[in-house]
Amino acid sequence: MRLKDFSRMVNGTVFGDPEIELTGVSGIQDAGDGDITFISSPGFRKYLEKCRASCVIVKEVLGEIDIAQVQVSNPQYAFAKAIEFFYPRPVFAPGISPKAVVSDKASIGEKATIFPFAYISDGASVGDETVIFPGVYIGEGSSIGRRCVVHPNAVIHGNVKIGDGVIIHPGAVIGSDGFGFVFEAGEHYKIPQVGRVIVHDNVEIGANACVDRATLGETRIGKGTKIDNLVQIAHNVRIGEKSIIVSQVGIAGSCEIGDFVTLAGQAGLADHATIDSGTVVAAQAGVAGHLSRGVYSGAPAIPHKNWLRSQALFARLPELQKRIHDLEEKLKILEKERADAEHK
Amino acid sequence: MRLKDFSRMVNGTVFGDPEIELTGVSGIQDAGDGDITFISSPGFRKYLEKCRASCVIVKEVLGEIDIAQVQVSNPQYAFAKAIEFFYPRPVFAPGISPKAVVSDKASIGEKATIFPFAYISDGASVGDETVIFPGVYIGEGSSIGRRCVVHPNAVIHGNVKIGDGVIIHPGAVIGSDGFGFVFEAGEHYKIPQVGRVIVHDNVEIGANACVDRATLGETRIGKGTKIDNLVQIAHNVRIGEKSIIVSQVGIAGSCEIGDFVTLAGQAGLADHATIDSGTVVAAQAGVAGHLSRGVYSGAPAIPHKNWLRSQALFARLPELQKRIHDLEEKLKILEKERADAEHK
């Protein structure tokens, strides 16, 4: 691909030779001759000096470099497009492997691919062009939409509804029982978990992540929400659209999370927590109750700015203690003088 | 089912028309005509006004509502019973799928169900009426009790003993190697992990949870203990009866945990920690050493009441710092006056 063709593809503007031949795409530290690369943040600009890439994607044209540039409004997006071009998605031959088990009461869409050792239960359906990798289990009555990819050994239990364009990574479990017990007669009695999971279009669910079915009703993950590896989503949780749930986050039962929420890695939400749209919860934070739109850190989570101040002082607690001690000593002296004065 | 029949089933008392026909069960916000529902906490009472349920299960009779009521001692338990009635457990045809691999040195109980792609090793045994879903691996010499359910893609490695009525959720791993190495000659030398895992009756182990085998001896999970998704239980851990281990908890090697202990989500226990029966450890807490019966929070965990006070002051650290600063300024003035007075 010539640089001018790439530039046209991403609505860019070329600065340099538009006829340069691009043969690959690489990160800025690894890029070689023929590669296109990009600068993700100003901090990476330093790598440009030694960079052997043939072209760099930029947001603002850089003055003093020798490498050709393509200026675009969103360099990372243009970079994603370059990767797509040079690494086309694998295409799988459609068809149902005779080594899969597909119930004759299941329905498989056109051009779907069902690999060996996949198990598709009664009443389940798999949409057109969807790929079901080996070892995937799809439970009774569950439906998977079109153009989905369900990676190896993922488990989609019964009565789960998955939209179109959803990607489920290896080992993820959708529709496991919620963790619900009631204490009766000296035992934890299991509350049957008979609700559903609804996963809307274009959701991505990470490797070994877990999404529990609702006790009754639905656990719901809104359109375009992306969930990273090893995340726990408990029963009856509702997540809005286009939220980002980073690895190892834990969301307890019945939480409600709005749209465009970011939960950073290892954050935890207690039962029934509610988080307004647009909120950002920092890594390892702990949320109980309600968070209105904002940025939060700490456990319990407080506004990030406040947390920064408190956390800085946490590290200085020994100094604060020393200052308190000094004050006490000085005050003792003053008080003693006063007492002495009175005696006189 | 008529209301009077349900009431009899749960030892309740009807307030309203006992002949009402119940056709379903729902959460209070979703309940419609014919549904029975319940109030889990006083906070949910507000939903009753708009609730269209035909009947509500209550602990104490509510005065001013139109809906029929069933009064019981444990509404949540009665609710569980209602769910059981309206959503009977799925029944699986017993038998061994010819698409499973079952060693001829394994023993399979009566009315057990072995799905396709299950693998059952030499010397393993599966008890009566137990269901082994697709993709389950059962290792050499392991035994699974009666009326267990082992969900898809769970792995029960060799030399594991599982009691009766145990539920193992998808992707859970029981009997993986403990994480044990000894540093020798510049390498982490693997200490063979040759012990067992013993899982007693009525335990539940969550999706993608991990229970490591003992180095030597046993990792043990007591009767009726419930373990949520993505929990880590390391080698030689011993957990008592009827404890509750919430999602993403991590329990390091050789910890000893009593009966009726609750470990809330994402809590972590360091090696050899010991926790007395009846103790509650709050979410995200970190435990090292010994905890006697009580409620604990924070990392390191301290009594919850103390933690609440300290944590409240953490958020007020900037204010405390300001007060220290003000004291210093005022004291300076007093000291200066004193010095001035002495000079006179």
Place this chain on the structure above:
Amino acid sequence: MRLKDFSRMVNGTVFGDPEIELTGVSGIQDAGDGDITFISSPGFRKYLEKCRASCVIVKEVLGEIDIAQVQVSNPQYAFAKAIEFFYPRPVFAPGISPKAVVSDKASIGEKATIFPFAYISDGASVGDETVIFPGVYIGEGSSIGRRCVVHPNAVIHGNVKIGDGVIIHPGAVIGSDGFGFVFEAGEHYKIPQVGRVIVHDNVEIGANACVDRATLGETRIGKGTKIDNLVQIAHNVRIGEKSIIVSQVGIAGSCEIGDFVTLAGQAGLADHATIDSGTVVAAQAGVAGHLSRGVYSGAPAIPHKNWLRSQALFARLPELQKRIHDLEEKLKILEKERADAEHK
């Protein structure tokens, strides 16, 4: 085995009867007649009184005990050797199960064992003497070295390179997509994850752990590094040699971790964190930015000694607040007296 033979095997010195017959190996609390055991730390010495073992492995000879002793430089290592002797590793019949699916474009080494329900894709290779358990998926073009063990239901996606002597525990996922999106036109647009994962020799990867492939380039795990269960390793992370990553640690994208680093349980690293060789990060700590060699705790991580001091004062915050309050009261009195004095 006689004690003298064991002693020779571990370069030890016998104190006691060298002809004693050893018949087993046990932990100090469980050891019986014929067993060899060891003392892992001085704290365990108390158990020796009631210990019925026939021999104890020690670093320094103990004066007043009846049990025979073997003195060695590294008792835990000698203990590992004893376990190896009494519990020889299981040996699996080599060969490819006809119930596995192995592409005819895949290459399988000599004496490798491929269990039923394993799936090995086009262009994949499995080295000599490697064992692939049931339910394992190996993706296109991936290679597994010699003498590896890939436990049941582990997933090694395409384009992953695994060295020799690597152990991958059940349910682990190597080569899942990195969590990378760019926000464009109101959507989280997926950045294709087309890089590789390189796992060097003698690495161990725990049950249900996840290692994401690089966006471009490589995610790399150095020789002899040991990774525990449920660990998350994101795209483009680089870990050096012989590091120890304990259960439930989360490592975000592009982190660089040196050699001999220890990350204790549930610790978290933010994007692009860098950690020098020999560093220890305590359990539940949170790391952002750079850590030079040392021991760190807390979130954000600070030097462990400082953290200990601050954390101790955290628990005493109510007392500090009280002292500030007392100071304020006393100062008020002094100020009032001064004011009164001036009025006179």
